[in-house]
Amino acid sequence: MLEKPTHFIRSKIADQIKQGQLSAPVTRFPPEPNGYLHIGHAKSICLNFGLAEEFSGRCHLRFDDTNPAKESQEYIDAIEADVRWLGFQWDALHHASDYFETLYQWAVYLIEQGDAYVDEQSADAIRATRGTLTEPGVDSPYRDRPVAESLACFSRMRAGELPEGAAVLRAKISMASPNLNLRDPVLYRIKHVSHPRAGEAWCIYPTYDFAHGQSDAIEGITHSLCTLEFEDHRPLYEWFLKKLPVPSKPKQTEFSRLELEGTVTSKRKLNALVTEGYVRGWDDPRMPTIAGLRRRGYSPEGIRLFCERIGVTRKPNTIEYQILEGAVRDDLEGRARKGMAVLDPIRVLVENWQEAPLALDIPWHPKHPEYGSRTAYFGRELWIDRSDFEEDPPEGFFRLSPGGSVRLKYGFIVDHVDTLRVDGKIDTLVVRYDPDTRSGQDHSGRKVKGTIHWVEAETAKPVDIRWYGPLFTVPDPARAEALATVINPDSLVMRTAWVEPGLAHIDPEAYWQFERVGFFKQDPDSTADAVVYNLTVGLKDQWAKKQN
RNA sequence: UGGGGUGUGGCCAAGUGGUUAAGGCAGCGGGUUUUGAUCCCGCCAUCCGUAGGUUCGAAUCCUACCACCCCAGCCA
Helix, strand or coil, rough: CCCEEEEECHHHHHHHCCCCCCCCCCCEEECCCCCCEEEHHHHHHHHHHHHHHCCEEEEEEECCCCCCCCCCCCHHHHHHHHHHHHCCCCEEEEEEHHHHHHHHHHHHHHHCCEEEEEEECCCCHHCCCCCCCCCCCCCCCCCCCHHHHHHHHHHHHHHHCCCCCCCEEEEECCCCCCHHCCCCCEEEEEECEEHHHHHHHHEEECCCCCCCHHHHHHCCCCCCCCCHHHHHHHHHHHHHHHCCCCCCCCEEEECCCCCCCCCCCHHHHHHHHCCCCCCCCCCCCCCCEHHHHHCCCCCCHHHHHHHHHCCCCCCCCCCCCCHHHHHHHHHHHHHHHEEEEECCEEEEEECCCCCCCEEEECCCCCCCHHHCCCEEEEEEEEEEEHHHHHCCCCCCCCCCCCCCCEEECCEEECEEEEEECCCCCEEEEEEEHHHHHHCCCCCCCCCCCCCCCCEECCCCCCEEEECCCCCCCCCCCCHHCCCCHHHHHCEEEEEEEECHHCCCCCCCEEEEEEECCEEEEEECCCCCCCEEEEEEECCCCHHHHHHH
């Protein structure tokens, strides 16, 4: 077993424990329920829950539900399901909205201390006076209004007496700060919107900045991990912890977010893919959402392996998609049941087989006898894949060709006799099987170069295959001006395959490998009459690579 | 342009003054193999954004420069 690779956050915690500054870390995964979780969130989930697990600490799931205009119960439910599916169990479930009353009292406290004021300027006016990157902002005319006046106005805000946009609560820090986040940031705004959890209780809602650090403090979070874009918010995060009578002092640490080649990981863009109909939903197997990856057939263990492999740093990075696929293949290799399916069939007639189909008992996995076995059949009429026969075989081709021989895996060696055509197109391959070469009891001493997969035609069942390719045609779709221009029109190809009987029944949980093809997972659209398989990821194929 | 960050092989990533500059993925070569899969073995940076400097000795310290990312929501 390989030791887990270390990274700066892991070493920091280990060090703090060794120094006696920390007994166990308390972390949190703080999603906003305004969309589905994606692979980038998986990195954060693995980090937060993983660290807590590793150092015998605790990890909370906390919904950052401070903007009811964008949030919904649908997302809350989906997020909980995704975290659980990834294999993590939170030690506590919280919502920023649980702290609305405390946060309100703290806002009042800030006003009383002269550290916040109600600003009745319009949003436009506030924006216009914020200054620019190089020029300082201008103080609001309300900045120095009496405390009592702010207090009175703030309570009118809470009471619902003011329309949206009429006033906001602002921290009184400095309009000249080079850090824009410190130029009297907005702490509360009016939103006459009902909240998925708090209902109609509030019509003013705290901003991220005013809610996040304090929520961390209330929960006793020791390590508040977030992505790099929040780095400029850290001074503000710390300002509140210093000004307010909070019960603990969490520390924010930033790491770089995950960028995955060939995908977009912004909720806005993912949402656009859904609403504009480029995919069937948040859980479409082409989506980099947790729900999409799950439906596609990626295992939680594979995703966790991926997150471990990519590491955690502060360096901007774009991970090659094949690293994700590699991790998933590595996990699925030992997990999947292996069966035979023919996706692009060509008929094979075994002219010297006269008997009824022969039942073969084949283990589901050569290295895992505990997975059991199934029955497949060999007979007079078979299907093999069109790509396994070449009339004019290139150098190094060792599948079936005119006059050649090949082993039908788990069956017999067959020798090509004839090629029959219909309208010029190859229709049937006539072969003879060698009775001395039955798999497992081969006394012939014959050696053939190739082994191919096949299914017996009489017992085979049809299934639907959803063959997926990249959703985009470019490696960096996030930079495209419009997603529409980089959508891959062939990201989903529907087809039918012949499978051995053991692959034709519904089994929503199982992971499958179609030998020599790829890993597959049954889609929830499957019915008893029509099983649907999603391509998870293809097998590595050196031969195909050599051909290009 | 003000502030905050980051620069180690194709992609990740260890490394924090003395190492032949870990490891993973990809790639290449070979072995095993009834999946051209898996598995196994070997190869793959005289060099750490660039240029100077300090030092017996630097990817690690100093200086300058360059490149890229983030910030001007009453989003998170």
